[in-house]
Amino acid sequence: MNIQHTTDSSLHKGPYSHLMKLPAGDLTVYASQQLFSSLDYKVFEMANNNLQIPGIRYMGYTPDVHVGVGTCIGTTAVWGIEDGYVSPSIVGSDIGCGMRVHLTNLHKDALKETKLRRKLVKTIDKYLPMEAHQRGHYSDIRLEHIVRKGLHGLPNKYIPDSYTPKKSTSLTHVEHSKFSFDEEVLNLVEDRTWHRAHRQLGTLGGGNHFVEIQAIEIAEENRETAEAWGMFNGQVAVMIHSGSRAWGGAVSQASSSAIAKAMSRLGLGTSDPRLVFAPLDHPEAAHYVDMMYSALNYAVVNRHLIAYSVREAFRDVFGTKCELRTLYDLMHNYAWEESHPDHGSVFVHRKGATRALPAGHPDNPRPYQATGHPALIPGSMGTASYIMVGLPGGQDNFHSICHGAGRIRSRSATKRLVSVDDFAGALGVGTDDEIVVNQASLESIIDESPQAYKNVDDIIESVTGAGLAAVVAKCKPLAALKGAK
Numbered sequence: 001m002n003i004q005h006t007t008d009s010s011l012h013k014g015p016y017s018h019l020m021k022l023p024a025g026d027l028t029v030y031a032s033q034q035l036f037s038s039l040d041y042k043v044f045e046m047a048n049n050n051l052q053i054p055g056i057r058y059m060g061y062t063p064d065v066h067v068g069v070g071t072c073i074g075t076t077a078v079w080g081i082e083d084g085y086v087s088p089s090i091v092g093s094d095i096g097c098g099m100r101v102h103l104t105n106l107h108k109d110a111l112k113e114t115k116l117r118r119k120l121v122k123t124i125d126k127y128l129p130m131e132a133h134q135r136g137h138y139s140d141i142r143l144e145h146i147v148r149k150g151l152h153g154l155p156n157k158y159i160p161d162s163y164t165p166k167k168s169t170s171l172t173h174v175e176h177s178k179f180s181f182d183e184e185v186l187n188l189v190e191d192r193t194w195h196r197a198h199r200q201l202g203t204l205g206g207g208n209h210f211v212e213i214q215a216i217e218i219a220e221e222n223r224e225t226a227e228a229w230g231m232f233n234g235q236v237a238v239m240i241h242s243g244s245r246a247w248g249g250a251v252s253q254a255s256s257s258a259i260a261k262a263m264s265r266l267g268l269g270t271s272d273p274r275l276v277f278a279p280l281d282h283p284e285a286a287h288y289v290d291m292m293y294s295a296l297n298y299a300v301v302n303r304h305l306i307a308y309s310v311r312e313a314f315r316d317v318f319g320t321k322c323e324l325r326t327l328y329d330l331m332h333n334y335a336w337e338e339s340h341p342d343h344g345s346v347f348v349h350r351k352g353a354t355r356a357l358p359a360g361h362p363d364n365p366r367p368y369q370a371t372g373h374p375a376l377i378p379g380s381m382g383t384a385s386y387i388m389v390g391l392p393g394g395q396d397n398f399h400s401i402c403h404g405a406g407r408i409r410s411r412s413a414t415k416r417l418v419s420v421d422d423f424a425g426a427l428g429v430g431t432d433d434e435i436v437v438n439q440a441s442l443e444s445i446i447d448e449s450p451q452a453y454k455n456v457d458d459i460i461e462s463v464t465g466a467g468l469a470a471v472v473a474k475c476k477p478l479a480a481l482k483g484a485k
Helices: 033-037 041-050 114-127 143-153 183-188 191-200 220-228 245-266 283-318 392-397 411-417 420-426 442-448 456-465
Strands: 010-014 017-022 025-030 058-066 073-080 098-107 210-218 235-242 324-331 333-340 344-351 374-377 385-390 469-482
Touching: 017 041, 025 041, 025 392, 033 456, 041 058, 041 073, 058 456, 098 283, 098 374, 114 210, 114 283, 114 469, 143 183, 143 191, 143 283, 183 283, 191 245, 210 220, 210 385, 220 469, 235 283, 235 469, 245 283, 283 324, 283 333, 324 374, 374 456, 385 456, 411 442, 420 442, 456 469
Parallel strands: 025 058
Antiparallel strands: 010 017, 017 025, 058 073, 073 344, 098 235, 098 324, 210 235, 210 469, 333 344, 374 385, 385 469
């Protein structure tokens, strides 16, 4: 199928919403007209393949959508529970990849000097393994406890606020602290996967994963929400982006292969052989869902341990009175059951999409029932990130919003087209406001330069314009740490 003239087949539901009438079904795209018009026709070809999976009830794209493997990043896809399907392609290979933000009790003025920012970055480097094959520092943690129990499988010494339960946020200010599943599936995991995943526990990984030190600017119209969350103007925050590392990768690879074979037996398929899926009640699908939940447990713990390492570095630099309280942890690559008023029980896939619930929604964690939970949206390296909150209108997209800026260039194209000088200019290198990075050579991470991504401000405008979520705070980068290749 060739969809070259996408705008000819779209119906405008509003300035920031477009209903695409594709041959296989309907696709809703949330984006400004400018962003919508700039989309590669391949995202619509990919949507048309996804819409051929039997029984699909809804498919939507967020404004950061871009081509992925089998399915676009920025996809929400929904099936009924009774006759539903699950697709590893519409979850993504980094199962449970997501975001975490910690709030410090520091003001950005404490990091005004470039020299001090460099010291902090160097200290974080000491505590947090950055090299591609470097072992994590948590060999005393039993991995089987982590994949079975999530955050509840950690020893107390790795939960800094466990001794002050009234002030504790580690287990409560998260989307999910533990996923339950049939643990018998773990008996089939290969020894090498256990070994690699244990070595990587508490490590960042490469690509677009990062730790960023940021300064908060509260959106005046949502000051009350920001203050209820413990935020103040100029506050130093830590944003973390990482996932399930080797564990999730092994789950995705093994299950994709098994489900592809099952598709052949069942006579299922589309024109894209990389798009794999199976009925939820099929043995291979059930096995994948169980293993996926184990990877979600790994992912939330991995981000927690990254934050633990960062906390140790902050306390080395600023003293033991320095706090790093959990604001929130959430995921943007997963599938699970949800209940929606107009649709009942459904099985929702999000690939590069963030759940953003409004105030009063029953699925909010208890600390955020009254306000809605923080939705954490990173920008690109050198640009602002955002902390948002869902709005009731988000129900139209099953409360999914963007997960970041979204790539506009491949890594290879970025390396060809963007110079080190361009990247250095975006980071303010040599100025008082330089965004300090941990890599000695910018050339080694140039494929993550802001020139490789869409303008995150335009993405956020589309989300707010569509009434899906509102901005609570803008987070401006002070320093960024990336893993080495």
